[in-house]
Amino acid sequence: PEYISVANLASVLKMRVEDFVKKLEDLGFEDVQNDHILNAEHAGLIAQEYNFEPIIQAKGEDGDIYAAPARSPEDYAKLPPRPPVVTIMGHVDHGKTTILDYIRKSSVAATEFGGITQHIGAFSVPLVSGKKITFLDTPGHAAFETMRARGANVTDIVVLVVAADDSVMPQTIEAIKHAQAAKVPIIVAINKIDKEQAHPDRVKQDLGRHGVEVEEYGGDVQTVLVSGKTGQGIPDLEEAISLQSEVLDHRADPEANVEGWVLEGTTKKSGKVATVLVRNGTLRQGDILVAGTTWTRVRALRNEAGAAVKEIGPGMPVEVDGWREQPIAGDEALQASSEQQAAQIADLRTEKLERLQMAKDMEAINETRRLEA
Ligand code: GDP
Numbered sequence: 001p002e003y004i005s006v007a008n009l010a011s012v013l014k015m016r017v018e019d020f021v022k023k024l025e026d027l028g029f030e031d032v033q034n035d036h037i038l039n040a041e042h043a044g045l046i047a048q049e050y051n052f053e054p055i056i057q058a059k060g061e062d063g064d065i066y067a068a069p070a071r072s073p074e075d076y077a078k079l080p081p082r083p084p085v086v087t088i089m090g091h092v093d094h095g096k097t098t099i100l101d102y103i104r105k106s107s108v109a110a111t112e113f114g115g116i117t118q119h120i121g122a123f124s125v126p127l128v129s130g131k132k133i134t135f136l137d138t139p140g141h142a143a144f145e146t147m148r149a150r151g152a153n154v155t156d157i158v159v160l161v162v163a164a165d166d167s168v169m170p171q172t173i174e175a176i177k178h179a180q181a182a183k184v185p186i187i188v189a190i191n192k193i194d195k196e197q198a199h200p201d202r203v204k205q206d207l208g209r210h211g212v213e214v215e216e217y218g219g220d221v222q223t224v225l226v227s228g229k230t231g232q233g234i235p236d237l238e239e240a241i242s243l244q245s246e247v248l249d250h251r252a253d254p255e256a257n258v259e260g261w262v263l264e265g266t267t268k269k270s271g272k273v274a275t276v277l278v279r280n281g282t283l284r285q286g287d288i289l290v291a292g293t294t295w296t297r298v299r300a301l302r303n304e305a306g307a308a309v310k311e312i313g314p315g316m317p318v319e320v321d322g323w324r325e326q327p328i329a330g331d332e333a334l335q336a337s338s339e340q341q342a343a344q345i346a347d348l349r350t351e352k353l354e355r356l357q358m359a360k361d362m363e364a365i366n367e368t369r370r371l372e373a
């Protein structure tokens with residue numbers, strides 16, 4: 001069976017809890033409280049009253065919760081677009097950090113909040129068109145690989161930075177392999193275009209030799225000439241990303257139960273916090289999230305500028321506080337319907353891990369014995 005609290009259902013239906021409780025009593029429910037738990041059947045009936053399809057987190061036979069199953073293409077097409085999530089990769093010193101810093105500093109959000117950006121592992125940039133792009137602030141292959149190894153396909157697009165004076169280098173090739181293995185499309189940013197020694201055409205030819213067919217040579221990979229130093233071409237890069245995202249048709253359901261990835265977990269003076277990249281649903285204050293073996297009832301949400309936000313939608317990163325234990329990067333964060341359910345799931349997963357560890361230990365002991373015999 002599936003359950004949802006009255007407060008959660010009210011939030012899904014975008015109603016004030018008090019109004020919703022009154023409505024439920026009108027419908028014949030007795031003694032309704034905010035934390036009153038409704039079963040799936042009742043919740044479904046109520047949701048239908050409000051013309052909502054009830055969306056319930058998939059619950060496994062093992063008692064754990066899982067992300068909702070993928071939607072049919074027809075249903076998917078009805079959802080609103082979400083910002084693409086971009087990872088910057090490339091050879092060392094080709095300008096990944098410089099480009100990210102330029103984008104971050106020139107973004108509207110940064111200027112709005114006085115440019116005091118915090119490090120939360122990701123940031124979102126509003127474009128002139130009103131669309132947004134989310135950049136993962138973890139350049140480098142290690143983070144990308146860790147996530148992917150855990151089955152987290154966090155990135156929608158890889159921006160491959162290649163210095164125009166240096167062209168394709170070993171880590172460029174490595175990045176291409178990573179992107180191709182993860183089936184993530186590439187956009188090439190040919191950087192340092194301000195330098196006299198810049199040879200963008202050579203870069204394009206070299207890329208072709210490594211399986212990246214750029215548009216100028218009949219392929220479908222976009223290239224943009226940029227300078228992270230002067231900012232030249234950066235708006236074109238953002239446009240290229242936005243265009244690619246439209247082609248890929250990135251969508252998500254703001255009304256669904258929250259699903260996301262933990263990008264980073266840290267412990268601050270104020271407690272244990274995590275940067276969560278919301279993949280589906282809208283995360284709000286008071287929501288309950290489980291990630292791995294830890295959980296939180298969200299007290300405050302902060303954006304990358306450190307400003308408090310009330311809610312955050314799909315494709316956006318946010319800092320979430322109040323975790324019982326520090327969450328681990330790469331863990332999936334899923335909305336639970338009550339603190340009780342969250343605690344139960346965290347316990348269940350801890351037990352699962354302990355059993356797994358015990359099995360491993362036994363195996364190691366057996367192996368030692370075998371070798372000794
Ligand atoms: P990363 O290792 O890929 O993160 O590279 P960095 O962003 O740290 O840049 C390496 C060096 O290249 C730094 O000294 C930057 O100032 C310089 N650099 C980065 N982008 C440009 C650019 O567009 N033009 C020029 N002239 N120098 C750049």
Ligand code: MG
Pocket residue numbers: 096097098139
């Ligand atoms: Mg760097």
